[in-house]
Amino acid sequence: MQSLWMVVAAMFFALYAVCIKFASIEGIGSFEVLFYRSIFGLIIFYTMMRIQHITVHTAHPVDHMIRSFVGAGAVMAGIYSISHLNVGLAMTLNYTSPLFIGCFTIGIMMSQRKGINWKLLSTLLLGFFGVVVMLSPTITPDEYFAAGVGLAAGFCTAVATTYVKRLGLMKEPELRILFYFVLVGTLCGLVGTLIDGGFTMPTWVAAAAIAGFVICSTCAQFFLTIAFSRGNLVLSGALQYTVILFSTLMGVFVFGDSVSMAVIGGMVMIVVAGILASYFTRQEKQRALEEAKHTPEGLQRHLRHKEARDH
Numbered sequence: 499m500q501s502l503w504m505v506v507a508a509m510f511f512a513l514y515a516v517c518i519k520f521a522s523i524e525g526i527g528s529f530e531v532l533f534y535r536s537i538f539g540l541i542i543f544y545t546m547m548r549i550q551h552i553t554v555h556t557a558h559p560v561d562h563m564i565r566s567f568v569g570a571g572a573v574m575a576g577i578y579s580i581s582h583l584n585v586g587l588a589m590t591l592n593y594t595s596p597l598f599i600g601c602f603t604i605g606i607m608m609s610q611r612k613g614i615n616w617k618l619l620s621t622l623l624l625g626f627f628g629v630v631v632m633l634s635p636t637i638t639p640d641e642y643f644a645a646g647v648g649l650a651a652g653f654c655t656a657v658a659t660t661y662v663k664r665l666g667l668m669k670e671p672e673l674r675i676l677f678y679f680v681l682v683g684t685l686c687g688l689v690g691t692l693i694d695g696g697f698t699m700p701t702w703v704a705a706a707a708i709a710g711f712v713i714c715s716t717c718a719q720f721f722l723t724i725a726f727s728r729g730n731l732v733l734s735g736a737l738q739y740t741v742i743l744f745s746t747l748m749g750v751f752v753f754g755d756s757v758s759m760a761v762i763g764g765m766v767m768i769v770v771a772g773i774l775a776s777y778f779t780r781q782e783k784q785r786a787l788e789e790a791k792h793t794p795e796g797l798q799r800h801l802r803h804k805e806a807r808d809h
Contacts, residue, residue: 504725504737510718512744515580515589516752517710522581524704529694531577531711532570533687538712539680547673554677558668565661565675566682572654573683574690579648583641584755586746590632590765591648593742593772597625598656600775603782618778625771632764735776739769 518531547554556562579588600622607614629649637645665675691697700708725737742765749755 502725502737503721504733505740507718507721507725508738508741509744510714510721511741512585512589512748514711514714514718515585515745516748517707517714518577518580519585519749519753521704521707521711524701524707525698526700526704526708527691527694527698528574528577528581529687529690530697531581531687531708532574532683533691534708535573535712535715536570536680536683536687539676539716540684542716543673543677543680547671547677550671550673552671552673554674556670556674556678558665558670561661561665561668562670562675562678563682565658565665566679567686568654568661569658569679570683570686572651572658574686575647575651575654579644579651582644583637583648585749585753586742586755586757586765587632587636587761588644588648589745590742590768591629591645592651592655593739594625594629594649594652594768595655595659596772596775596779597622597768598653599659600779602656602660603779607782615778615782618775618782621771621774621778625768625775628764628767628771630764631767632761635758635760736773739772742769 521531522528576588576592579591582588583591600618604614604619604622633645662675666672698704722738746755746757746765750757
C-alpha cells in the first residue's frame with residue numbers, strides 16, 4: 499500500500515510537466531520557471547530547518563556545490579525539454595537517469611578490472627536503443643537540440659543522485675541538502691532570467707500555471723519521499739515510471755500530442771531497461787559491499803555506512 503504513494507507522486511510530476519508546458523506557451527522562460535520553483539522551495543525548506551534547529555553551516559561545501567549546480571542543471575534541462583518537446587517524450591528522456599547510473603557502475607567495474615556485468619550492459623543497450631527508436635520517427639531536426647537537453651537532464655540527475663547519497667553518508671541532514679539545492683536553483687534562475695531580458699508579466703493563465711507547477715513539484719517530492727522511505731524500494735522504483743504513462747496521456751488529451759507505435763515501443767524499452775538497470779546496479783553494489791567486508795578497510799566502510807543509515 500505504501501508504495502502506491504509513488505503513483506500519486508507520478509501523477510503530480512505529470513501535472514507539473516503540464517503546468518510547465520502551459521507556462522512556456524504563455525511566454526514564461528525556462529529560467530523563470532526554475533526561479534519560481536526554487537524560491538518557493540527555498541522558503542519552505544529554510545523554514546523547516548529553523549523549526550528543526552538545523553543550521554546552514556556545513557563541513558562539506560564542495561560536495562554541496564557540485565550536487566546543487568548539477569541538480570539545478572538537471573531541473574533546468576528538464577524544464578527546457580518539456581517546453582520544446584511533446585510532454586510524454588520529454589518526461590521519458592528525463593527519466594533515463596538509471597541508465598546513466600548503470601553506465602557509471604560499468605565504468606567503475608572496468609576501472610577496477612572486475613570484468614563486465616553483461617546483464618547490466620545488455621539492459622543499458624536496450625534502454626539507449628529505446629531512445630533511438632522513440633526519437634527517430636518522431637522529432638524534427640529543429641527538435642534535436644531539445645532532445646539532447648532532455649537526455650542531459652537524465653545524465654545530470656544521475657550525477658546529482660550519487661552526490662546526494664555521498665552527502666547522506668557524511669551525515670548531512672536531508673533538509674540542508676535540499677536547502678542548498680534550491681538556493682543555487684534560485685540564484686541560477688534569477689541570474690539567467692535577468693540576462694535573458696528580465697521577468698515576463700504573466701497572464702492569468704501563466705500565473706495559474708506558475709502556481710500549478712510550484713504546488714505540484716512540492717507535492718510530488720513529498721509523496722516521492724514517503725514512497726521511498728516507507729514502501730518497498732524495488733516496487734517504488736518501478737512504479738515511478740507511471741509518470742511516463744500519465745504525462746503521455748495528458749499530452750495527448752490536453753495538448754493533442756501525437757503518439758505512434760514506434761514512440762510507445764521506445765518508451766516501453768526505456769521503462770523496462772530503467773527498472774532492470776536499477777535492479778542490476780543495486781545487485782552489483784550489494785555484491786561489492788559483501789566482498790569489501792572481508793577486508794579491514796571494507797569492514798570499516800561498511801560500519802560507517804550502516805551507522806549513517808541508522809541515523
